[in-house]
Structures are given as C-alpha cells and as structure tokens.
Amino acid sequence: MSTVEQTTRPPGIDGEGQGAVKVSVVIPCLNEEASIERCVSEALKALEGQGWDGEVIVADNGSDDHSAELAKQAGALVVHEPRRGYGSAYRAGFAAAQGDYIVMADADLTYDFSDIPRFVSKLDEGADLVMGDRMSGIQPGAMPWLHRYVGNPVLTGILNLFFRTGVRDAHCGMRAIRRSALPALDLRTTGMEFASEMVIRAGKERLAIEEIPIHYHPREGESKLSSFRDGWRHLRFLLVHSPTWLFIVPGAALAALGTLIAITVLLQLDVLGRAWDLHTMVGAALLMIVGTQVVALGLCAHAYGTYFMGEQDPWFDRMRARFKLEHGLALGGVLIFAGIVVGAVILGTWIERGFGALSEERLAVLAATLVIVGIQIFFSSFLLSIIGLRRRR
Numbered sequence: 001m002s003t004v005e006q007t008t009r010p011p012g013i014d015g016e017g018q019g020a021v022k023v024s025v026v027i028p029c030l031n032e033e034a035s036i037e038r039c040v041s042e043a044l045k046a047l048e049g050q051g052w053d054g055e056v057i058v059a060d061n062g063s064d065d066h067s068a069e070l071a072k073q074a075g076a077l078v079v080h081e082p083r084r085g086y087g088s089a090y091r092a093g094f095a096a097a098q099g100d101y102i103v104m105a106d107a108d109l110t111y112d113f114s115d116i117p118r119f120v121s122k123l124d125e126g127a128d129l130v131m132g133d134r135m136s137g138i139q140p141g142a143m144p145w146l147h148r149y150v151g152n153p154v155l156t157g158i159l160n161l162f163f164r165t166g167v168r169d170a171h172c173g174m175r176a177i178r179r180s181a182l183p184a185l186d187l188r189t190t191g192m193e194f195a196s197e198m199v200i201r202a203g204k205e206r207l208a209i210e211e212i213p214i215h216y217h218p219r220e221g222e223s224k225l226s227s228f229r230d231g232w233r234h235l236r237f238l239l240v241h242s243p244t245w246l247f248i249v250p251g252a253a254l255a256a257l258g259t260l261i262a263i264t265v266l267l268q269l270d271v272l273g274r275a276w277d278l279h280t281m282v283g284a285a286l287l288m289i290v291g292t293q294v295v296a297l298g299l300c301a302h303a304y305g306t307y308f309m310g311e312q313d314p315w316f317d318r319m320r321a322r323f324k325l326e327h328g329l330a331l332g333g334v335l336i337f338a339g340i341v342v343g344a345v346i347l348g349t350w351i352e353r354g355f356g357a358l359s360e361e362r363l364a365v366l367a368a369t370l371v372i373v374g375i376q377i378f379f380s381s382f383l384l385s386i387i388g389l390r391r392r393r
Contacts (some may be wrong), residue, residue, distance in 0.1 A: 247298025328381025
C-alpha cells in the first residue's frame with residue numbers, strides 16, 4: 001500500500017466545492033512535536049484570504065513522538081513515509097500533493113510561512129522554481145559559522161561552477177516549484193542531497209529559476225543535519241553529476257602537464273636552474289597515461305548519461321556532432337605509429353653502434369608512452385561507439 005493510500009485528506013483543506021487546489025505546502029517531519037503544530041497553523045494562515053485554494057501536507061518520516069497526531073489535529077494531511085531520508089519524505093509529500101504549485105518548508109520554524117504568497121507570486125509571473133535566499137536574512141544563532149561562511153558558500157559555488165544555475169543559496173529549505181515540472185526533474189535521491197538534485201536538474205532542464213530574499217530563524221528542537229556527512233553527500237552528488245569536472249578537466253590537466261614536462265626533458269631545458277632527466281620523464285609519462293585514461297572515462301560517462309539517462313550537455317553534444325569514431329581511431333593510430341617510429345629510431349641507433357651500449361632512456365619512455373596512449377584512444381573510441389549504439393532516438 002502506498003503512503004498516499006494510508007492517509008485521509010481532512011475536510012476543507014483541499015478546497016472541495018470551491019475549485020481546484022492551487023498551492024500545496026509540503027513539510028517533511030521527523031520528531032518535530034515541539035514545532036509541527038505551529039508550522040501547520042502558520043501555513044494554513046498564510047493560505048487564507050489569497051483568492052485561491054490550498055492544502056498543507058506533512059510528510060512524516062517515521063517519527064516516534066506525537067508529530068503526526070499533532071499535525072493532523074492542526075489541519076494537515078499527514079502522509080506516512082517509513083523510508084528514512086529528507087528526499088524520501090519530500091517525494092512522498094509530492095505524490096500526495098494536488099496543487100498546481102508546491103511550496104516546500106522545514107518543520108522547525110526556521111522559515112516564515114507568511115512568505116508563501118511571495119513564492120506563489122513569482123510562480124504566477126512565470127518562474128518554474130523559486131528559491132529562498134537566506135544569506136542576507138540570517139538571524140543571530142540561526143546558522144552555525146561553519147555552515148554560513150564555509151559549507152553553504154563553497155557547495156553553492158561549486159554547484160554554480162558545474163551547472164551555471166546562478167543561485168545564491170542552493171541549499172535553502174524553503175522553495176516553490178510547479179508540480180507540472182516534477183516529471184521533467186525525475187527526482188530520485190533520498191537524503192539531504194535532494195536539495196542539490198532539484199537545483200541541478202532544474203538547471204539541466206533549462207527551467208526558469210528565481211530567488212527571493214527571506215529570513216532564517218533559529219530552529220526549534222534538535223537538528224537532524226550532520227555537517228560533514230551531509231556536506232560530503234552534497235559534494236559527491238555534484239561530482240557524479242558532472243563528468244566534465246570529475247573526469248575531463250582533471251584528466252586533461254594531467255595529460256597537458258605531463259606533455260609539458262616531457263617536452264622540457266626531451267629538449268633538456270633548464271628549469272629551476274637545472275636540467276631534468278630520466279626519472280622526471282617517467283613521471284611525465286605517468287601523467288600523460290593517467291590523464292588520457294581519466295579523460296576517456298569522462299567521455300564514456302558523458303555518453304552513458306546522454307544515451308541512457310537522457311542528460312543534455314551542450315559541450316558533449318557539440319563534440320559528438322563534430323567527431324566520429326574514425327577521428328578517434330585515426331588519432332590513436334597516429335600516436336601508435338609515432339611510438340613505433342621512435343622505437344625504430346632507437347633500434348637503428350643501437351644497430352649503428354654495433355649492438356653495444358645504448359643510452360636512449362628518454363626516447364624509450366617516450367616511445368612506450370605514445371604507444372600506450374594511442375592504444376587507449378583507439379579502443380576508447382570503439383567503447384564510445386558501442387555505448388552510442390543504444391542511444392535514444
């Protein structure tokens with residue numbers, strides 16, 4: 001039995017007989033008996049007299065106190081979601097919502113429910129997702145120093161760097177979205193990273209995102225947030241959803257650095273007052289080989305996301321339109337041939353010297369590196385082509 005089927009909608013909340021529900025306020029809840037009743041009351045008060053119908057849904061996430069009973073008594077529809085997690089609770093609440101717009105807010109009184117009409121107004125003006133911006137309205141004691149000046153700015157900055165959403169406070173818990181946009185977002189995460197997923201998916205789907213300044217108050221009750229665990233979950237989610245920054249950028253940087261070092265060694269250029277030799281050349285070879293492999297992994301990750309998950313990435317779309325399998329095979333073949341030629345030169349030198357002593361270590365490392373990198377590119381091109389066989393039409 002689904003979580004929605006386990007609940008009963010309270011009379012008068014869904015606007016029955018008055019028209020369709022326009023706004024659903026969804027509040028996730030886990031052991032918030034100290035504040036949930038007041039949250040529901042303030043949300044209902046904010047919905048009154050607006051000229052449209054609304055409802056308040058509390059997604060109880062397995063509370064073992066009286067939160068669910070108090071929320072129901074206050075006039076909310078209570079949805080029971082036994083699978084723990086911030087995202088799990090919201091997804092259950094979304095499934096129960098009937099409004100055209102969904103307003104999200106936490107159950108700890110950190111947000112002003114009186115701001116609901118402001119969020120709705122932005123949606124009426126054409127926005128698809130409206131984010132609250134707490135950073136200029138944080139009340140004394142509401143947010144730990146580490147979250148305010150390190151965690152939230154760093155994670156929001158990384159999110160904007162990777163996905164160019166332009167939001168100032170990506171992890172604000174008060175936001176509003178069109179219910180019609182949810183299928184396109186295809187939200188799946190169950191934990192705190194749900195907040196990042198919504199913004200990332202909205203950015204990738206080119207939804208219209210707006211922000212409004214709000215106040216952030218000290219919370220009631222015990223915080224469920226684990227700074228480092230949840231921070232890492234957010235960062236991990238950002239990285240795995242951006243193959244460009246997880247693979248392509250660092251891989252290309254490693255390969256470029258390795259190439260530069262190799263050129264310096266082969267030309268015997270003085271750097272920092274000395275010439276660099278065999279050991280440095282081995283390090284350069286390592287950087288080039290590893291960098292090439294990481295870039296190849298990134299391209300495969302992009303291909304999988306594009307062909308199997310329906311992801312859209314303008315950079316990858318341009319690259320796959322411009323370069324075909326044959327381009328990769330040609331590049332890999334040229335590098336393999338170049339490595340063989342360098343090896344042949346070394347062999348010719350050895351023969352010319354009567355098979356005696358041979359000191360061409362730098363060229364030997366270069367030859368091996370060219371062959372290895374060429375083989376990587378050659379077969380990675382085939383792998384990309386194989387992934388593309390099942391691409392969506």
